[in-house]
Amino acid sequence: MVKKTIHEINAKIRDGSVNVVTAEEMVNIVGELGPEGASREVDVVTTGTFGAMCSSGVWFNFGHSEPPIKMQKVWMNDVEAYTGVAAVDAYMGATQLSESLGMDYGGAHVIEDLLRGKSVDVHAVSHGTDCYPRKVLDTSLSLEDMNQAIMINPRNAYQKYNAATNSSKQTIHTYMGSLLPRLGNVTYSGAGVLSPLSNDPEYLTIGTGTRIFLGGAQGYIVGQGTQHASAGMFGTLMLQGDLKKMSPDYIRAANFTGYGTSLYVGMGIPIPVLDERIAQATAVSDADITTSILDYSVPSRDRPVLRKVTYEELRSGHVELEGREVATSSLSSFKRARAIASELKDWISGGDFLVSMPVERLPGNTSSHAMKETEGVSFVSDIMSVSVVTIEEDASVYKAAKIIMETAFNHLPVVSKDNVLVGIVTAWDISKAVSQNKFDLVEDIMTRKVITARVDEQVAVVARRLDQHGVSALPVVNGGNHVVGIITSDDISKLFARRH
């Protein structure tokens, strides 16, 4: 039985005799020597990960102006930071978007710009008080000008993460990147074999107070991250570090089309090999870590699982899905994760970084539950109009015009002989046909690609669909594509008018 203490390992780090390997190298070492031999041989295993971590941000202290201001709202390069605390403290979150540039620039970019030595425009407003009389402030500050710039990331270093695909007929843009239609690709995130928490899944050495690599500098684990769900192997960490000491090699702003901004965070955790159990845990490989491929085209919290998959399969470049080979892409950089594990290894071998034991263990066996919603949820069936009037595809444009005038419906779903939805015709389509002097059949002027809704969908989902496609009504169809109703933007407006 091997038993080492943290003090013995730190003594070896100080005298330069420590043996440090990366978690990737450890797989073979345990394979050859077994856990006992490996724990005798190896003192520290380093891990690393470099991925988009939305739940990241920085606390700034700007220093006091003359006369002083108690900031009530503050913007940095037009991105709002949270300042509902003391006078000149504010938290810039990675995903907050610029008020003028929208999704092209966000909190993550402010953080990267500062890190690259650029100055940012700071604008703040306040009520003005007896002790803080100033009401408006405008200045330009660089990272040097801040008293503190402390990165505090509420949720980083996911033990592992779901992989994503899309079974719908349209490309969707998500925080997992562009997902091509008809299971066109699979994206995933996480460092697998190098993932910090996957190398210590029982949290024997990782916990509150553990000294880590964060953004190219030394940082610390604050404790469990938000949404820490250790029971399902979805543990997370809350981290802190000094932005002033970090490097843009490991902290980078990201843009996900259609989603917004995020921050690539590079972090790594050293795992002191105190005994065989820890050595065994650090031998975890890509083949041992499984995750689920979820269908992100389902706009729900509970996305269907298409299959289980290992990181080894994901990293091979393609996975089999419904009998087809589908290309995979990582959204996190394995090359940078390796660079982090190796840099941390050098720090420790060089005596610059001491390992630590947690002052408090992370909670095991926790799960995170869904939101409790106290306001009723509305479904399409609750507010759709069932007295929908349809028209046959071979009817005349004249007949369509007549129906619209008589019924005051602006949208007529067009159906085939067997009552299946084949198109939609609106008052606008008819006006256009008339202006071009075309008075033929409905099927010649109708829109064939109809956007529809189902009775069991939530109104919130359908409202976004209307908005996305720039239309004002959707025929509601059942499984056989028969029209059972119609839902309009008016119906939705009324619903909200009733509520408020």
Next chain:
Amino acid sequence: MKIKITISGETVVKPIIAESILETGVLLNVSQAHFDRSQGEIVADVMEEHYEKVYKALSSRGARVTRLDSPIEWNEDECVECSACISVCPTKVFSLEEDYSLRVDKAKCIQCGTCVEMCPQRALTLINSK
């Protein structure tokens, strides 16, 4: 070489591509086509020596023809080598080397722009993009 053929909404219904192929006898290898209410856009391969003929035939029928001679631009300083681009590229321009460095084979690029939207670092750009 690659060309982009832009067809306005009014011309979309006319078989101008077929007519041009018949008239010139030059084959067009269509690699991408996209149509909506306002216009149609086709990316096709054509041999350099036939470009002038095809250009005349299509232009005389109301299409706009532009040369696509600048493939994807890769900004290596911005790139973090995450590899997000790999799974969306229809022609396998991107791949990972043994050491997980990104390899970009520009010769295969058909300038569809899918990777431009995908790249979280905005490290990929197309000069001729929409």
